[in-house]
Amino acid sequence: MFLLEFLFCRTGFVIACIGSAVGMEIFNDANRPVYVAVDENDSVMGYAFCIKKKQPFSTNMVPFDSLFIDDLCVDQNIRGKHVGQKIFEHVKEEAKKMGCYEVTLNVWEGNDTARRFYEKMGMVPKETQMEFILK
Known part of the structure; x- marks a missing residue:
């Protein structure tokens, strides 16, 4: 298995998957890395779309960088x-x-x-987001 950054440079998979010029902006942004696992035939096995973020959003804490996994x-x-x-x-x-100080995801x-998979990888719950649906 090989892990590639920005697979679209090598094949058309990600371009076909995203399918728009707006989506292509992701690949020109160093703060939005994409990692793709391919087999020896360049068949896609999996991917992770990430976003590097400045944390926290509050001004009363020391800022740090975080890598958020948007999709794995x-x-x-x-x-x-x-x-x-x-x-x-x-x-x-x-x-x-x-x-980065941490890796996060939802x-x-x-x-x-x-x-269970993420807990097996060593991740622990950080916060709980709740909602109330308005009808």
């Missing part, structure tokens, strides 16, 4: 083969190189499979 996905046909783990480990290493309530 593995081809459902190869799940269980540690591709997600390798992508996650790669994201952590890249975050360290960027000088998990939808009820997505127990993803939550």
